[in-house]
Amino acid sequence: MSFVKNAWYVAGWSSDFGEALVPLTILSQTLVMFRASDGQIAALEDRCPHRQLPLSRGKRIGDTIQCGYHGMTFNGAGKCVRVPGQDNLPASAYVDAFSVHEAHGIVWVWMGDPAQADIAKIFHLEELGHPDWHLHHGDKLHIKANYLNVAENLVDPAHVSFVHPTTLGNAASENVPVHVKTSGEAIVAWRWIRDAEPIGFFKAFGGFTGNVDRWHYYYLHLPSTAVIDFGSADAAAKLDEDDRNQGVRIFALHFVTPVTEDYTIDHWAHLRNTALGDEAASAQMDKMFRIAFAEDKEILEAVHEEEQRPHKRKPIRIAIDKGPNVYRKRIRDLVEVEATEDLGEPVHPVFVQHD
Template sequence: MTAFAYNAWYPLAWSRDIGREIVTRRVLEEDLAVYRTEEGVVAALEDACPHRLAPLSIGRLRGDAIECGYHGLTFDCSGQCVHAPGMPRVPESFRVRSYPTAESMGMVWVWMGDPEKADRSQVFHLPQYDDPAYSVVEGDALLVQANYLSLADNLCDPTHVVYVHQTTLASAGREETRVQHERQGNKVVTWRWVIDGPLIPIFEGLKDFGGNVDRWHYYHYHAPSIAVIDFGSARTGTGAPEGNRDDCIQMYACHFITPIDQRSCVQHWLCLKNSPADPAIDERLRSNLRMAFQEDKRMLEAIQRNEDKPREWHRIHLGLDGSSIKMRRIVEEMAAGNG
C-alpha cells in the first residue's frame, strides 16, 4: 500500500470546473465538498456532516455556507457549524474539517495535511505560463484506474515513449539513446537527447527545419505529484545541446496528478508552446496529446489489474529505472515525515 505525503499541495480540479455549485472531489482517500464563495474564493470542506455523516455535497449553499440536506446543520467556510435547528447556541465542537486552497496555472490546489504548514507561496507555478512568448493549450482531467505512483513512474521515464507512443511522441531507431537523471532536493530530473533525427509526429507541421533535428526531453518530477516535461527540437548542428535554442519548437507538457485512492488517480494536463495561440493548431495538438495520454492510461490500467492479482512476483529493475526509484524514495521520505 502506498503511504501518502499529506503536507503537500495537490491539484484538486480545474479552476474552470469550480463555481457556485457544490461538487465533490476525492483526494488521498478523503472526500471533499468544494465550491466558490460569492467573492470567488474556493472553499473545501470535509464531505460528511458530523450529525449522521450525510454528505455535505448533496446539501445546498446558503450564501457562503453549506446547509446539510438531511437536517439543516449549516457550516461556514472554516468548517464551523453556524446553525443547528432547535439549538439557540451551537457548540464550538460542531464543525467539519476545512482544507486550505489556492489557485495557480488554471488549477485549484488543496493542502491535505497540517493547515498550519500550508504556505501558498509554495504552490507550483511555471514561469512560462505567464510569458507572452508562450501560449497555453489546456487539456483534460483524465481518470486513470491505477495507483498514482505508477503514473509517476511513467512521467519519470523517457524510454517508454519509443514503445508506447509510436504514432505521437516517438521516432523509430532511438531505443538505446542514453538517459541521464539526478535528484535535486524533492525533485528528480531525467533527460535524454536525440541528435540528428526526424521530427516526432506531434511536431510535424509546426515548423519546417528542412531536415533532421536535435531534440531534447527533460522530465522534471516534483514530488509527490507534479511532472513537467520540457521537450523540443532545433535544426541539427545549430548548437541546441549547448543551449542555443533561439530557433526551435519548445513545449512544456504539465501533468498535475490527484491521487484519489490506492487504485485510481486523475491526470490533469496542459501544454505550453513557444508559438502563438491558433485554434486549428491547438486543437490538433490537444487531440494528439489526448491520444498519447490515452495510450499511457491503457498500459497503466493493465499493469494495475495485474498488480491486483494474487501472484508470486518479485519486481526486477533495469538501468532505466533509476529516476523512478529516486522519485519513489523521495515520496517515501515525505510520507514518513508528513511532508
C-alpha cells in the first residue's frame, strides 16, 4: 500500500458537483458525492451497509440518498434517516462521511482520520485568487499507473528533453544540469537554460523573436501536488532568478489523486501572469498541455505495465533521480507512520458517538 491517508486530495472541479450523485474513487475508497441544497458538497462511502449496493445507484430525495435496493436513506453526514419496514434506526446503519472543502473552484476531500481534517493543511499558493494572475482549470488526465510514478515525473526535469521534444523541451536542454533542493516543505528541482532558442510553448505565447533565458522550477508538495513554474525572458535582460515575474511566467498545477494502486487522475490547471482573462489563450495553452500530458501518459503507462512483470535486477538509480528518490523516501516514511499509529476504530462520522 503506497497511500498517505491523512491528506486532502482533489476530487474534481466545482462544476463537477451538482444535483446528480457522482461516484468516484480516491485511495481505493469508493465515494458518492453531491451538492446539497445549501451549496455544500457531501462525500459518503458509496456502499449501503445493508446489501452493499453502491448508494450512487440510488436516488436523491431532497438532501438525502435513498438506496436503490430497499430504500434505506442517508443524509449528507452519513446518518441513516429511514429504514423501510421498521421504525427504529439501528446504530450500525450509517455510512462513513468525508470532509469536503471547496476553494478556487477546486474540491478537496480529506481521506484520513476525521479528527485531523484541518483546512489549513490544504495546498495553497498566494497567486491563487490574486488579481495579477489568471487561474484556468484544465482537465483531468486518467493514467493507468501508480500515483508515485506520476508525481515523481513532476519533479523530474530531465525527462522533458526526451518525452516532450516538441512542446516543453528541446535538445538544447539535454545536458543542462539540474539543481535539487530537498530540505524544505516541497522538493524542488530546477534549471535555467540561458540564451537559447525558445521552446514551442513560448514561441506560441511569449512573442519572442530572439534567444531567451528559460527556467523550469518543479515544486512537489506531499503527498502529490506539483507546481511547475516555467517561463522565459529575453536573454538580453539577464534575468535574476528572483525576478521571474518580469518574464512570461506560468504555473502548471497538477493535483494528483490516487484512485487505486494502478490508476491515477491528474487534475491539471494553470496560473499565469500573462493574457489575463483571455479565454482564447487558455484554450490554446490547454491544447499544448494536452499534447505534452498525452506524451507523459504513454510513458507512465508503459512503465507501470513493465513494473508488473517479474524483474531479475533492481532498477538502477542515476544522478538525475535525486528529487524522485527523496520524494519516495518521504512518502514511505509517511505511510509507515500511519501504519504504526493506533487508528483504533474504523473511521466513522461524529454523529455515531452522539446518538
